[in-house]
Amino acid sequence: MGAEDVDAAVAAAKSAFETGPWADMVRSDRARLLLRIADAIEDQSERLYTLEAQNNGRPITETRAQLSRVPEWFRYNAGLLAAQRHSVLPGDGPYLTYQQRVPLGVCGIITPFNHPLLILARSLSAALANGNTVVVKPSELTPLTTLALAEILAGAGVPAGVVNIVTGGREAGIRLTEHPDVAKITLTGGTEAGRSAAVATAARFARVTAELGGKTPVIVFGDIDPVDAAEGAAFAAFVAAGQSCVAGSRFLVHRSIYDAFVDALVQRAQRITVGDPGSPQTQMGPLISARQRDKVRRLIQTGVDEGARLAAGGDIPELPDGLHDGFFLSPTVLADATMAMTVARDEIFGPVAVVIPFDTEHEAVAMANDNAFGLGAGVWTRDVARAHRVAARITAGMVWVNDHHRLEPSLPWGGVKESGSGKDAGTESFDDFSWIKTVVVRTASEPVDWYGNFGQRRLN
Template structure:
């Protein structure tokens, strides 16, 4: 049995109350580690450590901060295989996905922000009153970072790296469903020599540890990625306290395929964008809209490709999909499939739990599922499922598909497939989404803003946007 510990003031410690709870391996449904059941007392210890570390860390030179972060990145690379195996075991995703995407991106996050701060520039304005106005940026202080379970180390580092790069100290909470790689990151930070208190990682549940971060008066900003309902609760707590908030929430993303698309590329990428990480990526295209003239051709080819996907052991190179993250989440996904049937949908493929043999017999596996025949405004097409389930629907015109695509409460991302540049620009500008990919999916440049509109969130991460979020701007006017 592995024992996960909190990382507070540079040391690995148990929860102050000595309590812990079970951590399950989704592939086999068995408990394999224990998670600290942290409370507000642990958060207070972390805040105290972060507060003590802030004066020195905020005055540390950019070069020194950068060098320390690059050491962490080097250690992530050196421990690549160990981290990928841990991510797969903790989350249920295929190990080849964790190895190819999650761990390299965690390293890239540290490298990107470690070097970005070396190239920061500030604004200056010469006024008519013989004065110069300068814009200075300074770190906020102690900040809170709360990350989700679907891309555990990838998104954890996406928040932590810019926060510490800009001179803040951090109290961070990973998801209690997937805590292992955050714990391993603690060990790597100690090995890298990161000063005590700069980064504090506290494990535990949302109601206990997460809420304590949201309501703590000394935590000046919160960056959260997760479900929209949890985001509402964080905002309700933090907004009246005038904390800075960055909330990256849910999505119900449209994938729009016009008849003039590159058919083979649209088909191949749509299978990937539907079922990558078991559909447990906030950017997955869960509503596929296909122009009617190619609808039957695309549908048949899409279902044929999906039928060939292998649901299996996450450790196997031959598996395309692994387990979903937990038993309650599997039950939620299966519940939505039942709902789709009640709403008149036809299951074209999948629609069932997958039962593997041997040691994996109790794992949480769901077949990739394609559903047609649903209205665009039914619950299945409006609510976030966050699993290997997509709907497919024909459309007749741009106006028709834009109305359906924009009909949900969410607005995170969208994908458009067309060879017509004018059409691509037209449709992209009309889609109510924070990110639009044209003839591709999940191409990410870390310099670009990331986030959504409507109930998909508030604020932007990435590039200068997140560096600005984790700093306060000050105007200094000097009369000449």
């Protein structure tokens, strides 16, 4: 699908917004519909888990754990809608001034291949709760669960034209961001795609929320058990085969436990079961494409060429017959790296943990912030004061302490610097799918007589 298909989808969404029942639906009815959607998704959960695993290669254990939470976003935004209150503003004189929240209109949602359904649910639930209509462009590599969700939405009672799917590639994405009838774009993807979307929306003063690339630092202090920290590091680095914008990719480890941490991380990486995503025994599946695997392997070799030590992985694992055509790569550990190396600065988007030693807290924070990205970060320590102190000094939209990847519908998700702008999830996302109208009502009984009453002391 291309630009013409986007135009048709936007036209359908615009018509549904302007002439259909959706935007004018009673709020409580729309909230109940969101709850029905959540229930319907749960009813179809096993089908969705399987489709996601088949489509992007994540192990079924991961897709089950992740997609089981999708209904929470619809229930959360239904709750925000039901509890929404409009402000009455103070002012002088005989006036009642209040605000209303008004839906934006047609919203575009562009989703990536790595978490297609979860990321869609974050924005879609907030957009629908506010009465908008939507055009969704999933990654051309992973459209299956998005198309399945469209069926679920229709079955739950979402009117025709309210949610429209365009399964196109780059051309479709560009047209959606540039379309004059699209009032807001929510995009999750690469930094350059986000930059282009920001320019396109700025030209018409449309809104944009962009969750983009990352190079997540994880600081491991010397007071933590290195084996415990390595277990957490393995999850941060290798879940989703490292294909996550918040994947732990730079492990800054205090020199006092550096060797023990590297040894423990290598042992954990070598025990991870790589294989068929459909098997419940599989712990890591393939990368999304041959192109992506080749890119990751080139970056691994660049790391070695620049002086890093290949402590684990870097190769294509031996797999049973029938899996040889998959884009598999062993979990990889590059130790003894420095901040000057390419692998410590560029987003790899694969199962690669880069480990760098540090000596002081000040040095660790400086290293963590020495990057163009600012999406997520991690801190591992048993010192409570240090945890808060370091979290406050790290420049990132999200910081986890002694954990990673933790998310909830109420937690705003988004970064700073080249990791994007705006927030998904939370009240911040909910509110950004509407605009504020201020209404001023004069309540005085006497008429306005500005030109006849020269004693009036204010313009209005």
